[in-house]
Amino acid sequence: MKSDILSSSLSSPLLEEKTELDERLGTPWKVIVLNDPVNLMNYVVMVFRKVFGFNETKATKHMMEVHELGKSVVWVGEREQAESYAYQLQRWRLQTVLEKDD
Amino acid sequence: MIEFSLQVESRIITAVLPELEKLFALSAKDEDFSEILPNIDDPDFKEAWIDGLKHEAKVDRNALARLLKSPRFKFGRVEVKENDVDDLLRGLTEIRFTIRKTSLKEVVDEELEAGISSISSTHPEVQIGYFAYLLMAEVQERLIQEIS
Numbered sequence: 505m506k507s508d509i510l511s512s513s514l515s516s517p518l519l520e521e522k523t524e525l526d527e528r529l530g531t532p533w534k535v536i537v538l539n540d541p542v543n544l545m546n547y548v549v550m551v552f553r554k555v556f557g558f559n560e561t562k563a564t565k566h567m568m569e570v571h572e573l574g575k576s577v578v579w580v581g582e583r584e585q586a587e588s589y590a591y592q593l594q595r596w597r598l599q600t601v602l603e604k605d606d
Numbered sequence: 607m608i609e610f611s612l613q614v615e616s617r618i619i620t621a622v623l624p625e626l627e628k629l630f631a632l633s634a635k636d637e638d639f640s641e642i643l644p645n646i647d648d649p650d651f652k653e654a655w656i657d658g659l660k661h662e663a664k665v666d667r668n669a670l671a672r673l674l675k676s677p678r679f680k681f682g683r684v685e686v687k688e689n690d691v692d693d694l695l696r697g698l699t700e701i702r703f704t705i706r707k708t709s710l711k712e713v714v715d716e717e718l719e720a721g722i723s724s725i726s727s728t729h730p731e732v733q734i735g736y737f738a739y740l741l742m743a744e745v746q747e748r749l750i751q752e753i754s
Contacts, residue, residue, distance in 0.1 A: 541706070541715035541716075541718045541719050542699065542702050542703050542706050542718075543699060544743060544746060544747060544750075546747065546750050546751075547695070547699065547746060547750060550695075550750055550754075554692075591655065591658070591659075594659060595659060595662055595696065596695075596696055596699070597696060597699040597700060597703060
């Protein structure tokens with residue numbers, strides 16, 4: 505039932521209009537790093553420092569969120585920049601996803 | 607040049623090196639970035655994204671190959687040009703992911719994070735894979751310390 509509502513909403517002109525409006529208003533995007541069992545803690549801290557220029561404390565805070573909560577929102581902002589950060593994080597083999605910040 | 611010696615017996619490194627070379631070849635074949643792609647709908651953009659990551663992964667693997675082929679590495683000596691450090695750090699991560707997906711595929715995440723306590727009772731393939739995994743982690747850890 506839910507998926508029917510979703511699929512009909514997805515194709516509705518109202519949603520398309522809203523999406524266009526979101527794009528124009530520059531709806532923020534979240535860069536989210538997910539936990540994995542392979543990457544070392546100090547490696548993740550180092551990557552956050554290199555990619556975002558975080559200080560040690562902030563980088564460690566985000567690393568601990570990833571480790572303990574399974575994910576951390578490391579950056580929120582304009583889509584193009586979010587994509588650039590996601591690419592850089594993936595280049596360092598951190599599992600990264602983008603989400604609209606609704 | 608960044609140089610340091612690992613606190614690992616050379617007989618362990620010698621035993622693990624052939625496995626690492628095998629895994630190294632696998633990591634090039636096995637690379638699949640599609641599963642980590644963010645939710646992007648544009649197919650051209652997706653292709654460019656994946657091609658970019660693949661190209662850069664190749665550069666990272668070359669840095670790892672230089673380390674593994676270095677004649678002094680089997681004695682625990684790590685020598686890396688400063689320009690190669692980032693590439694090598696990423697190459698080490700990539701091969702650890704490959705080990706995780708192959709030799710250590712039966713090991714659950716929690717056990718891998720905490721350390722396999724009963725390694726002697728595991729299959730020889732798991733044992734050698736685990737030593738290779740730890741060795742690569744040791745190199746990465748020391749390298750990060752050196753550049754910090």
